[in-house]
Amino acid sequence: MPETNAETARAAVDMESWVCPAPLRDSPNVLMGHGGGGAMSAELIEHLFLPAFGPAADAAMGDSAVLRVGAERLAFSTDSYVVKPLFFPGGSIGDLAVNGTVNDLAMAGAQPVALSTAFILEEGTALSELARVAHAVGTAALAAGVKLVTGDTKVVDSGHGDGVYINTAGIGLVDKRADIRPQRARPGDAVIVSGDIGVHGVAVMSCREGLEFATTVASDTAPLHGLVAAMLDTGADIHTLRDPTRGGLGATLNEIAKAAGVGISLDEKVLPIPGDVRDACGLLGLDPLYVANEGKLIVFVALEDADRVLAAMHAHPYGGRAAMIGHCVTEHPGMVVARTALGGTRVVDLPIGEQLPRIC
Amino acid sequence: MPETNAETARAAVDMESWVCPAPLRDSPNVLMGHGGGGAMSAELIEHLFLPAFGPAADAAMGDSAVLRVGAERLAFSTDSYVVKPLFFPGGSIGDLAVNGTVNDLAMAGAQPVALSTAFILEEGTALSELARVAHAVGTAALAAGVKLVTGDTKVVDSGHGDGVYINTAGIGLVDKRADIRPQRARPGDAVIVSGDIGVHGVAVMSCREGLEFATTVASDTAPLHGLVAAMLDTGADIHTLRDPTRGGLGATLNEIAKAAGVGISLDEKVLPIPGDVRDACGLLGLDPLYVANEGKLIVFVALEDADRVLAAMHAHPYGGRAAMIGHCVTEHPGMVVARTALGGTRVVDLPIGEQLPRIC
DSSP states (O other): OOOOHHHHHHHHTOGGGOOOOHHHHTOSBOOGGGGSSSHHHHHIIIIIIHHHHGGGBOSOOOSEEEEEETTEEEEEEEEEEOOSSSEETTEEHHHHHHHHHHHHHHTTTEEEEEEEEEEEEETTOBHHHHHHHHHHHHHHHHHHTOEEEEEEEEEEOTTSSOSEEEEEEEEEEEOTTOOOOGGGOOTTOEEEEOSOOSHHHHHHHHTSTTOOOOOOOOOOOOOOHHHHHHHHTTTOOEEEEEOOOTTHHHHHHHHHHHHHTOEEEEEGGGOOOOHHHHHHHHHHTOOGGGSOOSSOOEEEEOHHHHHHHHHHHHTSTTOTTOEEEEEEESSSTTOEEEEOTTSOEEEOOOOSSOSSSSOO | OOOOHHHHHHHHTOGGGOOOOHHHHTOSBOOGGGGSSSHHHHHIIIIIIHHHHGGGBOSOOOSEEEEEETTEEEEEEEEEEOOSSSEETTEEHHHHHHHHHHHHHHTTTEEEEEEEEEEEEETTOBHHHHHHHHHHHHHHHHHHTOEEEEEEEEEEOTTSSOSEEEEEEEEEEEOTTOOOOGGGOOTTOEEEEOSOOSHHHHHHHHTSTTOOOOOOOOOOOOOOHHHHHHHHTTTOOEEEEEOOOTTHHHHHHHHHHHHHTOEEEEEGGGOOOOHHHHHHHHHHTOOGGGSOOSSOOEEEEOHHHHHHHHHHHHTSTTOTTOEEEEEEESSSTTOEEEEOTTSOEEEOOOOSSOSSSSOO
């Protein structure tokens, strides 16, 4: 008897007969790299979450969604934060939980309106430590001008969890002038980064148990919606915005290249990498292109708009060291290629897993 | 030199000098009960989260928030799910993660529009297990008619986490006819429950490691926004709605009594408690009034509206065993008092911690 379409659709997500697809089959289990924001994270979404979710899932399922409500466009985003340790030079899990979600909204061109906060606490965590984290959340929310409107608290047994995990979800109103999507990057676009890269990752690693090293680097965690508003105020048509967090500039540029079907050509000489980040990366054997940022953005605009956007960024506290670092090309679509300081070229691949686990 | 107001405000949430207030001082650490939805959870919010968050926090910070966006009212809610085990009779963490957040929206009179899903995975969790959970999320979302629009995945080290934690946040559109708040419960109101109580908690406990017992009880996890719409369709003015999850009917009724400043009088004889729930509670030494439900609601309406609301509930698949179980009184404001089967009365207190940890 022929199956109906409905039966076929159901069979496609029949978990009884579900088999790990090839990209996941190398390990039958969750690995740290699945949370790293690189190729393994993308495979988990594409080959496990989306098929298992089935028709209820939006095919895009990106860092944020844009929903139409009446005459308004609403951005909606969520992130969980599991950074170790809870406090690090320049910030804490509380700052990340606010700024990270605010920035996901900002990258859709939205001004944040409201955040939810959901805590998963480990039994035995000092209440004074929790209060310090919650105070950091409140202080960051006040600074970002976003209200904490609803929340939840769960407690898990001692030994599970790691003191405090935080999830925030955010709602923002998309600027009426904005149509900002990875798919809008196009050949000829200027690629601009808002400042020094690699700072957050190095700051967290510098104080991680068993790995402490001396550095003056402090996390760059910051809310970026004000910077985005200043950029929109120039009247420039902003094509694409992203905050290069997990997986760093390398992962983010690869995702945009793939989404838009363009090549990206980077000029390594002009990448803003502070000396102490370079030193720390040398020490740890890391490539700064893949180290996380928490207060930086990458913007794609037409070349003729680049100067005024750069000028607006330079005038903003969070864009003072903005620099044009490359451009989009028709060659090597989906790929990122860097011109090295020595005049050669190298492919900047999408990282597989993560260089630095538990960084946000 | 006199402090400015701003300095005073800052000092009020100065974490360097923060001291646990009296209700929390009995333990300097997080206890399981802080996640139980009872008095300890309320104290944590009132005495730790709200002061530490400071002015960025909405004073209400309830299960959901209602935001005005243009001409629409938007409900926004979040919950994390840490239930043990991940699968139990009648459902899974995936069902709870969808239905729980959908129901928080529904209790504000909203139809759900979009959900975010954020997974915190334990390194080493079988991908096949994760796929089963994700499939349960997708199936429940399809059944509830809500889209999964954005998400996040983090991985924590093996031994931390418990396989899978899920956070969902939800956005819903509040029905234009609805003004549903705990504060609107008033003396004379009928108190109606939509069906059998205590079912979810007993189902989860029956299969928990070290505690297995034979029972036919399956979780009642279900999305309730359709039932709420049917109740609104009667034209009745619904004053208050709540889903009695953690802490059960006892905790929820106490919260409403306190928020509205009314007394609640319950008739124990008519409480719909299935025989096998009663048996299991006897075995475990639990009071069914405090056992969690995941597919039930409590509604407060004027007595003259009770019959038509009950009729609409009885006609709905999730309200077939709805019953009027009590009413609001001017006596004992803020308190819940039950008339026992023997004709006496007893105070139904807000539970302190939780009878059943990790139930959702």
